[in-house]
Amino acid sequence: MNVFRFIMQNHGQVLELTLEHLRLVGFSTLFAMLIGIPLGIGIAHRPRFNKPVLASANIIQTIPSLALFGFLLPVPWLGERADRLAVLALTLYALLPIIRNTYTGIRGVDPAVVEAGRGMGLTESQLLFQVELPLAVSMILSGVRVAVVISVGLATIAAAIGAGGLGEFIFRGLAMVDDRVILAGAIPAALLALLADFSVGWLERRLQPR
Amino acid sequence: MPPAAASPVIEFRDVSYRVSGTQVLSGFILQVQRGETLVLLGRSGSGKTTSLKLVNRLLSPTSGEIFVNGAPNGQADVIQLRRSIGYVIQDVGLFPHFTVERNIGLVPKIEGWPADRISARVQELLQKVGLAADIASRYPHQLSGGQRQRVGVARALAADPEVLLMDEPFGALDPLTRDELQREFLSLQQRLHKTVLFVTHDLREALRLGSRIALMEAGRLVTVLAPAEFLRSQDPLASAYVRALGVGLETVADRGAL
Numbered sequence: 001m002n003v004f005r006f007i008m009q010n011h012g013q014v015l016e017l018t019l020e021h022l023r024l025v026g027f028s029t030l031f032a033m034l035i036g037i038p039l040g041i042g043i044a045h046r047p048r049f050n051k052p053v054l055a056s057a058n059i060i061q062t063i064p065s066l067a068l069f070g071f072l073l074p075v076p077w078l079g080e081r082a083d084r085l086a087v088l089a090l091t092l093y094a095l096l097p098i099i100r101n102t103y104t105g106i107r108g109v110d111p112a113v114v115e116a117g118r119g120m121g122l123t124e125s126q127l128l129f130q131v132e133l134p135l136a137v138s139m140i141l142s143g144v145r146v147a148v149v150i151s152v153g154l155a156t157i158a159a160a161i162g163a164g165g166l167g168e169f170i171f172r173g174l175a176m177v178d179d180r181v182i183l184a185g186a187i188p189a190a191l192l193a194l195l196a197d198f199s200v201g202w203l204e205r206r207l208q209p210r
Numbered sequence: 211m212p213p214a215a216a217s218p219v220i221e222f223r224d225v226s227y228r229v230s231g232t233q234v235l236s237g238f239i240l241q242v243q244r245g246e247t248l249v250l251l252g253r254s255g256s257g258k259t260t261s262l263k264l265v266n267r268l269l270s271p272t273s274g275e276i277f278v279n280g281a282p283n284g285q286a287d288v289i290q291l292r293r294s295i296g297y298v299i300q301d302v303g304l305f306p307h308f309t310v311e312r313n314i315g316l317v318p319k320i321e322g323w324p325a326d327r328i329s330a331r332v333q334e335l336l337q338k339v340g341l342a343a344d345i346a347s348r349y350p351h352q353l354s355g356g357q358r359q360r361v362g363v364a365r366a367l368a369a370d371p372e373v374l375l376m377d378e379p380f381g382a383l384d385p386l387t388r389d390e391l392q393r394e395f396l397s398l399q400q401r402l403h404k405t406v407l408f409v410t411h412d413l414r415e416a417l418r419l420g421s422r423i424a425l426m427e428a429g430r431l432v433t434v435l436a437p438a439e440f441l442r443s444q445d446p447l448a449s450a451y452v453r454a455l456g457v458g459l460e461t462v463a464d465r466g467a468l
Contacts, residue, residue, distance in 0.1 A: 110301075110303070110306070112299060112301035112302065112303035113303045113304070113305060113306065114303075115268070115299065115303055116297065116299060116302070116303025116304070116305075116362075117303070117305070118268060118292070119266055119268055119292060119297035119299070119375075120292060120293070120297060120316065120317055120365070120366075121289050121290070121291075121292030121293035121294075121317060121320075122289075122316075122320070123289055126320065130305075130316075131305060134307050135306065135307055
């Protein structure tokens with residue numbers, strides 16, 4: 001098959017772009033978790049903030065990705081390097097599933113369990129780390145899983161602003177009207193998405209509370 | 211009944227509680243003496259559970275004060291206060307991701323007990339509440355309702371609190387299991403002499419377990435009576451409860467079946 005021959009011939013570059021792609025997805029998911037999980041916990045404990053926070057994350061989700069990359073281009077410091085910009089945009093897109101699932105997971109903990117814990121004299125942080133988070137962890141991870149899979153796909157578009165990643169092949173192939181080059185980007189990207197889905201899914205099942 | 215001179219372990223001093231425009235508790239005055247089981251009896255919404263939650267500060271009174279062991283509980287460190295008071299609720303609220311052993315041993319563990327002392331304590335408590343030792347390694351979903359509530363009681367007793375708050379602990383159990391647990395509660399209480407504040411809407415349970423019964427209605431304390439006095443009481447609400455007690459049997463008797 002032509003595609004495989006092309007990939008074999010260019011394996012160095014395929015590998016390099018795959019690693020770049022992973023880096024974009026990895027950093028953005030990490031940042032989205034660092035922001036999204038505490039935010040999700042916060043709105044689960046203070047329900048009056050849940051509407052505005054979830055609505056904002058929803059609105060971000062509706063901005064077309066190419067437009068968002070374009071909007072962020074003139075921002076100082078960020079705009080200087082395409083990969084910073086791409087990580088920021090991907091982080092913003094990954095927020096919604098993570099915030100929403102953290103919120104749902106924490107809210108889903110049986111109120112009797114929380115009340116018993118509080119009544120026994122657990123501090124709020126003991127309650128959070130020993131009871132609420134362990135019971136919500138698989139729900140939170142399923143949000144992370146959705147976020148990662150979305151990011152792997154969206155990160156291909158980051159190549160449009162020169163952030164690298166497997167999108168390079170896709171855009172180059174489109175320009176050259178060469179299917180082999182497009183597929184050399186698309187196939188590894190699809191495999192990455194499947195791999196991410198599978199591995200986070202595995203973690204999710206392992207950490208499932210009984 | 212303990213002598214009047216003894217200082218109460220729990221004391222409600224003119225306590226009121228309002229939430230979003232609803233007066234849940236008004237001018238509540240009550241003393242719980244050391245070693246007694248005081249039962250709060252009343253229907254849903256009469257303020258029983260609220261009174262209980264005011265003691266361990268899951269709620270804070272709108273006005274008035276609650277004294278625990280002679281000190282206003284509002285000034286105590288809330289975490290220490292709760293750890294010194296056992297708390298048992300109808301829905302039990304066992305931690306589903308912990309084994310029975312970890313459920314019972316959680317507060318001792320947080321308090322820094324060594325591991326061998328915790329597991330010895332867990333075994334001791336399992337025996338006290340009538341459970342087999344091998345149950346320690348099970349998870350809550352592997353237990354029956356009665357076993358779960360026994361674990362709930364054991365967990366409340368773990369750090370050996372002087373005071374127990376029990377909110378309809380046996381309310382969700384079938385009548386035979388409830389009877390078993392009530393019997394065990396009585397024998398446990400004979401050995402341990404905890405100060406117990408017990409909420410129920412079941413007069414039968416109140417008569418059986420209570421050393422005194424505090425009757426509540428619409429956020430107010432109606433009267434406090436010993437079980438025997440309760441049965442003879444002329445109070446309209448108390449006698450209504452007593453009448454309701456025999457209704458089932460009377461109905462069958464009326465049909466000529468007895």
